[in-house]
Structures are given as C-alpha cells and as structure tokens.
Amino acid sequence: QSALTQPASVSGSPGQSITISCTGTSSDVGGYNYVSWYQQHPGKAPKLMIYDVSNRPSGVSNRFSGSKSGNTASLTISGLQAEDEADYYCSSYTSSSTDVFGTGTKVTVL
Amino acid sequence: QVQLQESGPGLVKPSETLSLTCTVSGGSISSYYWSWIRQPAGKGLEWIGRIYTSGSTNYNPSLKSRVTMSVDTSKNQFSLKLSSVTAADTAVYYCARVGEAYDYWGQGTLVTVSS
Numbered sequence: 001q002s003a004l005t006q007p008a009s010v011s012g013s014p015g016q017s018i019t020i021s022c023t024g025t026s027s028d029v030g031g032y033n034y035v036s037w038y039q040q041h042p043g044k045a046p047k048l049m050i051y052d053v054s055n056r057p058s059g060v061s062n063r064f065s066g067s068k069s070g071n072t073a074s075l076t077i078s079g080l081q082a083e084d085e086a087d088y089y090c091s092s093y094t095s096s097s098t099d100v101f102g103t104g105t106k107v108t109v110l
Numbered sequence: 111q112v113q114l115q116e117s118g119p120g121l122v123k124p125s126e127t128l129s130l131t132c133t134v135s136g137g138s139i140s141s142y143y144w145s146w147i148r149q150p151a152g153k154g155l156e157w158i159g160r161i162y163t164s165g166s167t168n169y170n171p172s173l174k175s176r177v178t179m180s181v182d183t184s185k186n187q188f189s190l191k192l193s194s195v196t197a198a199d200t201a202v203y204y205c206a207r208v209g210e211a212y213d214y215w216g217q218g219t220l221v222t223v224s225s
Contacts, residue, residue, distance in 0.1 A: 001171060003154065036211035038155075045204055045218055046155065051211035089155050091211065097168050099145070104154040 004029065004090055004102035011108040017078040020105045022090035023071060028100055030071035034093035037066055037075045041086045049088075050075060077107070085109045112137040114205050114216035122199075122223050128192040132205030132216055139163055139186045143208035146179065146190045148201040149218075156201075160208060161188055195223045 005023040012018040022029065022037075029035055035053045038046035048057050050066035053073065063078045073092070077084055090102035118130035132144070146158040159169035161179040169177045173192070181188040192199060200223045207214040 034211075038212070045215040046212070047215075048211055048213050051213070055210070057210055057213060091155075091157075096171065098170060099157045099160070101147075101155040101157055 006102040116219040
C-alpha cells in the first residue's frame, strides 16, 4: 500500500491559518470517513488531533479542524501559535482493511 | 487514564526475530483493536498491523509474511513478532489503542538491528 501524499513542509506566521493536504485514492481517503490527523513533536509519540475526518477529541484546541473533498483530506490550523510547530501525519482506513499513514508535513511557525 | 508501555530488547541481530510487548494499564484491553506502528529515525510513520482482543488480525501487506501479533487478555498485554529482521527494520516502535482512531500511544521503544 502506498503512503498518502502530504506536502513536505508548510509554514505560517503567528496568528495566520494554514492548511495541510492529504491525498489518497478512492480505496482509502475517498472511500471512507475514517481519516485522522496526528501531531508529533520531536522525540515524542504522536498525538491524535482529528478523527473521522472532522471530529476533535476532548482537550484538543478548536483551532484545529478537518475536512475532506473527494480523495483529499485537509487539516487547518487557525490562529497559528509557536506550540503548533511540529510534524503532522494523516491516516486513513483502506479497502484492504488496513490503515495507511501520510508522508508527513513539517509545520514551521515563522 | 489509559497508559501503554512497550517493552523488549533494544538490540536485535540481523535475521533474528524482533519481539515486543505492550502492557496496557488504566483500562481493560478487551473490546478494542490494538496496533503497532513504527518510525525509522527521521522518517514517517509506518503502520504494521492491528489485533482485536478476539485474536483477529490485519497486517501491512509489505510486512505480512514476517509479522505475527498476539494478545493476552489475562495480562492486559499484546505483542509483536517480526521475523528475519534487517537493518531496514531499525526504528522506534509504538503501540497504540484503536479507539477514536489512534487515541492512546505508548512512548515508543527504539529497536536497533545490528550484529
């Protein structure tokens, strides 16, 4: 199975909004509403930020939001803060009953 | 609060079998799927597979021939075995609960494959 495609890096200034894309196929992202997003700081385990395309777990800031259109899912971070600087990964369920992660995106706060 | 802790050898010789255990505390292992995910240094996350508490499994097709997962509900543990390892299997290995997606993660354990 091929990894979902994410941009290698995205940057923005404090207070701005940024969007990270996650492109798959009709056999994964496009076929199921089981897309999730994870934030990973250096040396730490990933943290769930969004599940089932657009749902936020308890405790996650409402500055994080998710959406999907066709085979591409997106994570938007609004009101960008220094603490948002991290790596972000998407994940999707697939038609083979497996999961697949995205290639990862490094977010830089300028 | 659910907590997961990986344990196992940090160094494995090439061609041997990597064995890791994940111990779940603060909640029951029953009625959930549990997964293993790995991350080579400086690289992205790779899904290895998942196991339900009934023992039902799904594996990454690229690793399927070498992976075996098992669960011990009496000990609140689940395990990973990866056979015939090479240097390419060197990575931080995470265990995770499949609740609302991967909602709880272990801290990760570095496994190095080297003679």
